[in-house]
Amino acid sequence: MATALSFALPSQATLSADSADKPAWAYPITPPDFKLPPDDGKVHHVPDSSAAFTTTQLRDRFFAKDWHPDDHPPMPDIVAFGRKPDVLACGHCHRVDGSGGPENSSLAGLPAAYIAQQVADFRDGARKSSVPQRIPVALMLSVSRAVTDAEVAQAAQYFSSLKLKKRIKVIETDTVPKTYVAWLIYAASKGEGREPIRGRIVEVPDDLDQFEAYDSRAEFTAYVPVGSVARGEALVTTGGAGKTVQCGICHGHDLRGLGPIPGIAGRSPSYIARQLYDFKHGARAGPWSALMAGVIANLDEEDRVSLAAYLASQVP
Incomplete structure (x- = not known):
């Protein structure tokens, strides 16, 4: 572009x-x-x-x-x-x-x-x-x-008043396209091959030109580690054997929000992962933040990746 x-x-x-x-x-x-x-x-x-x-x-x-x-x-x-x-x-x-x-x-x-x-x-x-x-x-x-x-x-x-549309495709994989920073996000490098995923989420626009044009219909692919969606589902739905609590208690059984609590299904896994990290490390201290900090206190980076991967895979 x-x-x-x-x-x-x-x-x-x-x-x-x-x-x-x-x-x-x-x-x-x-x-x-x-x-x-x-x-x-x-x-x-x-x-x-x-x-x-x-x-x-x-x-x-x-x-x-x-x-x-x-x-x-x-x-x-x-x-x-x-x-x-x-x-x-x-x-x-x-x-x-x-x-x-x-x-x-x-x-x-x-x-x-x-x-x-x-x-x-x-x-x-x-x-x-x-x-x-x-x-x-x-x-x-x-x-x-x-x-x-x-x-x-x-x-x-x-x-x-608007409804969030599903625009993120989640793919489990051991390797991902090599990427570069395209101003504010990562984008796939054309013709540069692949590399190990190394426990990351790699979220890239399917069409960089469309994304850079601020087209609201732009779609994304989120590459996530193999098995992370199932691990995330276990954490979300059961609390992971006491590691955390079920997300649906606050965010609704369908994860689309409950009262003043936001929906978390189908949203960017990069964004979700940042918020989980920020909650855990005190960068978010508004209402409900102390509760969220307690909920994720025992979650490591693999857990946060898994949670974000599962949530992104859901229909918003």
Whole structure:
């Protein structure tokens, strides 16, 4: 794609020195010297859409790319355009249908009160990240300090009214395509062969150009270790012989949410793994966080990978 948001890095990208114990596969880092290439003036298209956007429009954080307007109800202005100079369009990063991507949260179908609480937690410092140098985290922190409660309520009501669609295919495997950091996420390197999975989840877009165009219909493949889905199912449904508690007690028997508690089925395994790590290490300290920290206190990285793999395999 002419936006050329990607640049090659080693498959096992490293974190900063103070983050060396964290799973690099879940926290892709954009190098500080990264710069977007000049706008080439090209007009872009995606499958099954008559819309067309320029590179400048794709990069505009105050303009949500609405490739498929029939897929969602009318967007409030805060979702479609944000509010200059400090409040980005919610639909730019999280997509117009709330589908999000591996780099951030999918908001579709989350309780409105939960969405509003997360913005408040970012603003008040209760919600952070174990790797705060990630661009999506920095942007969310900035927006949370500038957005008004009324704007948050409008966006939260909109996204909570939407249904998250299944867009992640989970494949168990011993080897995965070699990858590189494509700005905010990992992407498969074409023609570079494969490498051992090494206990990771490798979540990549099926079509990088479509993802970089912010198409809400972009789909992803999540490669996970062999046997992880079954291990995750055991942890989710039984608590793993006392290692944790059944997820359905709080998140609903179908894992699609219960009251103010968010649904966790069918969401990005990279995102889920980051949240589990952040809960365990105190980076999330808002309401319910202490309960989550206790629930996952005895889970190691293999357990977190298995949980994320199983949840991603479910229908949202």
